Amino acid sequence: MNKDIILLRTVEVAAIASYKYIGKKDKNTLDGAAVEAMEVVLKSAEGFSVKVINGEGELDEAPMLYSGQILGDQSNQKHMFDVCVDPVEGTNPAAYNFAGSIATIAISRLNTMLKLPEMYMEKLFVSSQFKDCADLKQGIIACVEKMQAKSQKKDLKAIVLDKPRHTDIIKQFDELGVIVRLIKDGDVLAAIDVVNGEADFVYGIGGAPEGGLMASLAISSGCKMVAKLVSYNQVWPNEKETATRVQKESEALAQAKLSFGQILTDIDLINDPRTRFFAAGITAGGTLKAIDYLNGKYYVSAFMSSHGVIRNIKSIYDMDQINSLKPEIKYLFDKYKR
Structure with a gap:
């Protein structure tokens, strides 16, 4: 599958997993759901792998999406990329259900991202x-x-x-x-x-x-x-x-x-002119809209930019069909359904 589609799905599924905990005043549980969702989707990627450069953070001693973690198809080392990830950028807005939170990831060629200190x-x-x-x-x-x-x-x-x-x-x-x-x-x-x-x-x-x-x-x-x-x-x-x-x-x-x-x-x-950026709205705000759910379908507002091309994307996830066709992520939707 196209790498960009997988990365777009990564942020969208992270937003879907976090939906259950929006407004529940529990930042850690909400963030944990999005982290797990991102890791599961990236782990199942075929044809490429990613190395986390800036992830969940050393101060938190995060067990998933930590700096140096490698995810995806590791059979072909020629197709490994650097990534920055933030499964919930804005955990407080998401936990208290006000504008300001997204799931986001950026990718670039291997060894082109600067690892930034937590400061x-x-x-x-x-x-x-x-x-x-x-x-x-x-x-x-x-x-x-x-x-x-x-x-x-x-x-x-x-x-x-x-x-x-x-x-x-x-x-x-x-x-x-x-x-x-x-x-x-x-x-x-x-x-x-x-x-x-x-x-x-x-x-x-x-x-x-x-x-x-x-x-x-x-x-x-x-x-x-x-x-x-x-x-x-x-x-x-x-x-x-x-x-x-x-x-x-x-x-x-x-x-x-x-x-x-x-x-x-x-x-x-990021020393790579071909870097790509992806985001999906959780509580969002501004030009990116918050995730919504109705009658078994998630409505996700997503964003992608690459090579000077800007895409604002509306995605609809039909749970019944996805659960029958995507067994590798079905359990996420079962676990985090509201």
């Missing part, structure tokens, strides 16, 4: 119109002013994570005339909105591993992303675990040969 990252994702304006060396305000000058308008549309660490920058954006849409979680989902023309850029300090997904999205869609790693101490200076996290960050940076002052472009994160 914070300052990220700027801009539409294709502003590719030459994305340069964090001069700071985010200088980038915004360049975009305003290029477009000859002040009222750019920005999406920003609504976090205390962004209070000052949100105020500065407002003073510049930028229209700001605040989101609680989900900067990868927000970047999809930029690709689909709903905003000009996404900015904020969020998780570094998600940066790999956003890099794939930028490259595959013709947009641009730049980023910079941020110390835990900068975001949470007074927490009990700060000293321990800072020490772990220092070790991770040394191992990865990275530094806090280093500007990382999307190509630095």
Whole structure:
């Protein structure tokens, strides 16, 4: 089967498995369902295999979709690829049933993805119109002013994570005339909105591993992303675990040969112009719609980008027919049916 179809199915089935737990206020169980679903679909892949570069995370000591795990058809090592995965990007929105969660995966040629430490990252994702304006060396305000000058308008549309660490920058954006849409979680989902023309850029300090997904999205869609790693101490200076996290960050940076002052472009994160990005809505929001269920059928809103081609996809999963034709994933639907 076509590799892209399998990867699209991977995110769609992850969204379906998580559906049972949307709004149940149990992040771990919801995430576990999506993780298992992704692993099962990837394990059953024929004709290619994948190596997880940025996965569920070393801090969580995840038993599935962990960094270095290999899934799929391992009989042909010539067809192995790198992947970044996030079975539920936005576990809190999914657990409490508000907008902001998706299942997502990115793929590239073997040994082209940078393994990112589990830490914070300052990220700027801009539409294709502003590719030459994305340069964090001069700071985010200088980038915004360049975009305003290029477009000859002040009222750019920005999406920003609504976090205390962004209070000052949100105020500065407002003073510049930028229209700001605040989101609680989900900067990868927000970047999809930029690709689909709903905003000009996404900015904020969020998780570094998600940066790999956003890099794939930028490259595959013709947009641009730049980023910079941020110390835990900068975001949470007074927490009990700060000293321990800072020490772990220092070790991770040394191992990865990275530094806090280093500007990382999307190509630095994924050095493959043919990278592909896939996502499916869970509670979603914006241009990607939430998963729904009616009369034995799941209605899934999915997204794919590759080679500058953007696809917004509506899929309908008829459980009766799938269960008779796809025994390798039937038990997932039985286990996680609502």
